[in-house]
Amino acid sequence: MTSSTLQSRHLLGLEGVTREEIKLILDTAETFREIIDRPIKKVPTLRGITVLNLFYEPSTRTRISFELAEKRLSADSVNFAKTGSSVSKGETLKDTVRNIESLKIDMIVIRHSSSGSPYFLTQFVDSNVINAGDGSHEHPTQALLDMLTIRQKYGKLDGLRVVLIGDVKHSRVVRSNIWGLKTMGASVAVCGPSTLLPYEVEKFGVDIFTDLDEALDGADVVNVMRIQLERQQAGLLPSLREYTNLFGMTRDRLHRLNKNYTIMHPGPMNRGVEITPEVADSESSVILNQVTNGQAVRMAVLYLLSGKKEERGEEA
Amino acid sequence: MTVNGNDIIIAGGRVIDPALGFGKEADVIIRNGKIENIITPIKAKRTYEDVAPDKIIDATGNLVVPGLIDMHVHLREPGREDEETIVTGCQAAAAGGFTSVCCMPNTDPVIDNQETVKFVISRAQEAIANVYVIAAITKKSEGKELAEIGDLVKAGAVAISDDGHFLQNPELMRRALEYAGMFDIPIITHAEDSFLSAGAVMNESYQSTRLGLKGSPSVAEEIAVLRDIKLAEFIGGRVHIAHVSTAGTVAAIRSAKANGVKITAEATPHHFTLTDEEIGKRFDTNLRVNPPLRTRKDVEAVIAGLVDGTIDCIASDHAPHAEEEKDVEFDLAPPGMIGLETTLGLVKTQLIDKGYLNWADAIRKMTINPARILGLPGGTLEIGSAADITIIDPERKWTVERNKFRSKSKNSPFIGRELIGQVGHTILGGRVVYKSD
Numbered sequence: 001m002t003s004s005t006l007q008s009r010h011l012l013g014l015e016g017v018t019r020e021e022i023k024l025i026l027d028t029a030e031t032f033r034e035i036i037d038r039p040i041k042k043v044p045t046l047r048g049i050t051v052l053n054l055f056y057e058p059s060t061r062t063r064i065s066f067e068l069a070e071k072r073l074s075a076d077s078v079n080f081a082k083t084g085s086s087v088s089k090g091e092t093l094k095d096t097v098r099n100i101e102s103l104k105i106d107m108i109v110i111r112h113s114s115s116g117s118p119y120f121l122t123q124f125v126d127s128n129v130i131n132a133g134d135g136s137h138e139h140p141t142q143a144l145l146d147m148l149t150i151r152q153k154y155g156k157l158d159g160l161r162v163v164l165i166g167d168v169k170h171s172r173v174v175r176s177n178i179w180g181l182k183t184m185g186a187s188v189a190v191c192g193p194s195t196l197l198p199y200e201v202e203k204f205g206v207d208i209f210t211d212l213d214e215a216l217d218g219a220d221v222v223n224v225m226r227i228q229l230e231r232q233q234a235g236l237l238p239s240l241r242e243y244t245n246l247f248g249m250t251r252d253r254l255h256r257l258n259k260n261y262t263i264m265h266p267g268p269m270n271r272g273v274e275i276t277p278e279v280a281d282s283e284s285s286v287i288l289n290q291v292t293n294g295q296a297v298r299m300a301v302l303y304l305l306s307g308k309k310e311e312r313g314e315e316a
Numbered sequence: 317m318t319v320n321g322n323d324i325i326i327a328g329g330r331v332i333d334p335a336l337g338f339g340k341e342a343d344v345i346i347r348n349g350k351i352e353n354i355i356t357p358i359k360a361k362r363t364y365e366d367v368a369p370d371k372i373i374d375a376t377g378n379l380v381v382p383g384l385i386d387m388h389v390h391l392r393e394p395g396r397e398d399e400e401t402i403v404t405g406c407q408a409a410a411a412g413g414f415t416s417v418c419c420m421p422n423t424d425p426v427i428d429n430q431e432t433v434k435f436v437i438s439r440a441q442e443a444i445a446n447v448y449v450i451a452a453i454t455k456k457s458e459g460k461e462l463a464e465i466g467d468l469v470k471a472g473a474v475a476i477s478d479d480g481h482f483l484q485n486p487e488l489m490r491r492a493l494e495y496a497g498m499f500d501i502p503i504i505t506h507a508e509d510s511f512l513s514a515g516a517v518m519n520e521s522y523q524s525t526r527l528g529l530k531g532s533p534s535v536a537e538e539i540a541v542l543r544d545i546k547l548a549e550f551i552g553g554r555v556h557i558a559h560v561s562t563a564g565t566v567a568a569i570r571s572a573k574a575n576g577v578k579i580t581a582e583a584t585p586h587h588f589t590l591t592d593e594e595i596g597k598r599f600d601t602n603l604r605v606n607p608p609l610r611t612r613k614d615v616e617a618v619i620a621g622l623v624d625g626t627i628d629c630i631a632s633d634h635a636p637h638a639e640e641e642k643d644v645e646f647d648l649a650p651p652g653m654i655g656l657e658t659t660l661g662l663v664k665t666q667l668i669d670k671g672y673l674n675w676a677d678a679i680r681k682m683t684i685n686p687a688r689i690l691g692l693p694g695g696t697l698e699i700g701s702a703a704d705i706t707i708i709d710p711e712r713k714w715t716v717e718r719n720k721f722r723s724k725s726k727n728s729p730f731i732g733r734e735l736i737g738q739v740g741h742t743i744l745g746g747r748v749v750y751k752s753d
Contacts, residue, residue, distance in 0.1 A: 093645060094644070115599075200522040
């Protein structure tokens with residue numbers, strides 16, 4: 001059964017979001033995906049709605065994807081970037097948002113380095129809040145677009161084996177993927193160096209590997225996470241070179257996967273570090289399709305949340 | 317019986333003084349600011365016919381205990397008078413039933429010299445609680461050079477601590493213990509290995525994994541505690557472990573005590589009440605505290621440590637913070653919560669009503685135990701001692717309200733919580749300094 005509405009007026013994460021709600025978002029995204037592929041890529045759905053894109057962290061894909069999603073739905077959007085703003089003058093997040101909201105904003109898309117900051121916003125704004133990535137916590141629209149991409153290829157998520165590789169400890173993409181994929185009935189494994197597997201990660205209900213070849217055995221989907229140079233500096237890795245040797249996604253590992261396997265990466269890629277160009281650009285790679293789907297998913301989320309009003313400060 | 321104009325009779329209450337092993341209904345007679353007598357059995361009211369009615373406090377159904385002592389508070393003066401002053405902090409203390417508080421030295425400037433100790437003591441003359449100073453171990457609490465500990469003690473410091481920071485250098489801690497031994501004062505350890513806890517904003521657990529927040533592992537505390545136990549054992553010095561928060565710490569202290577090491581410890585109400593699971597429910601920055609809220613297993617171990625005497629004292633770690641500093645993203649907020657006005661209610665609600673401690677054991681941990689550890693006067697109702705007395709209505713229900721705090725800061729995660737047990741009167745040197753509505 002498909003529900004026709006989302007329970008919350010915000011999208012703060014995928015933890016606690018039901019199977020019916022995820023299905024609703026993905027189904028809605030499919031219809032918007034058709035619009036993106038038309039010559040005239042615009043519908044009047046959100047005419048008169050104003051969306052604030054509040055980006056406290058750098059972003060290419062997510063920011064442009066949200067902005068285009070808003071434009072294709074005929075919403076008005078304003079963009080905030082931390083650099084060049086009054087944040088450098090010491091203005092707090094709360095003051096910044098309350099001031100911008102006074103200009104009559106309906107929805108806020110927030111990217112922030114602090115986990116929980118989207119929830120923090122819901123305590124004092126009237127707008128619908130969409131999490132575009134908070135710290136190492138969640139990145140729900142990324143996981144939704146990953147699931148849409150997988151579903152398009154296999155026609156289902158149930159029963160598929162998905163392996164998430166890399167910096168599990170710091171990755172919000174991994175967390176949102178775990179919540180979403182498990183809710184949708186997929187079997188999930190994580191794989192990375194033990195220094196980048198967070199404490200009690202097994203409580204997520206996923207299989208855990210520190211040997212990439214073992215993790216890949218019998219998997220359908222491989223989602224490769226970006227590894228950052230800072231992890232080496234923080235003493236979590238001896239070197240990126242060793243990381244590549246142990247956890248790099250290379251062609252010679254592909255035979256362990258199920259036939260009709262899929263290679264994914266949320267970007268931005270470090271070619272030659274966590275994934276070789278050969279694998280990233282192979283026929284089984286859907287990395288660019290993920291990006292296109294991202295726009296459709298964000299259109300769906302904006303559409304489904306717009307106009308939803310409830311009391312401020314509700315439990316999200 | 318006649319009493320003079322300054323005298324008070326506390327009539328009909330149940331008097332509990334763990335130091336004297338006393339626990340029955342009695343009348344307490346106060347004269348000239350001192351405890352004149354404790355009369356039992358209680359007399360009929362007419363016995364005091366010649367006493368003005370406003371000099372008699374009817375304590376029927378209430379507990380009459382030695383004025384409570386909080387051995388771990390932050391009064392923020394000098395430096396952050398916008399968050400708390402010695403005067404307002406002591407108003408909060410009085411409202412919480414405390415007649416004595418010990419203030420930590422992490423002010424601005426740090427209490428690491430005689431002049432600053434004297435400043436705090438002089439400011440405390442106007443306050444409605446006794447204020448005892450805990451001075452810094454090292455200059456500016458930077459962990460590099462010893463402060464002039466002899467001078468600090470001469471000026472009135474009752475203990476030393478670099479609270480807020482762990483004295484990471486073990487050689488310096490060894491020297492500090494040796495040196496402090498000359499003055500017979502304890503060193504209060506903020507046990508937290510700063511390498512293991514770097515950047516952390518909560519406990520490291522499934523909760524930090526789930527929320528993507530940087531966690532400090534319980535071993536960061538336990539390694540620090542174990543080091544200081546070994547140093548105290550080696551030197552023969554006195555170490556007091558502040559704000560015990562993990563099961564491993566409780567176990568380490570328990571075994572050290574069994575081995576005769578001179579070690580004592582305290583726990584806070586939040587560490588015997590709250591777990592790290594609270595954080596993800598609302599990202600309330602008032603739940604950001606150091607040491608962090610731990611797991612259910614740790615909370616249970618802290619309670620067990622209070623029950624078996626491993627943990628000697630209950631202290632609030634009252635840490636006021638300005639609203640603007642807490643009204644931010646979770647990981648940007650400074651750690652700390654206020655506690656002076658909620659400690660007694662949490663002790664009753666979480667420890668006594670749940671059957672872990674009786675009143676005498678609970679009061680002991682807030683009176684004579686901290687008094688003995690720090691060599692303070694008070695903590696008892698012994699005849700002739702200063703009339704510092706707290707009267708408690710043990711069954712009164714009340715709700716913690718933001719606008720009722722006497723503290724200048726309001727950063728409490730307990731706002732809205734119903735507690736049982738409330739202070740009726742707080743009496744300092746024979747003077748009623750707080751009376752409930």
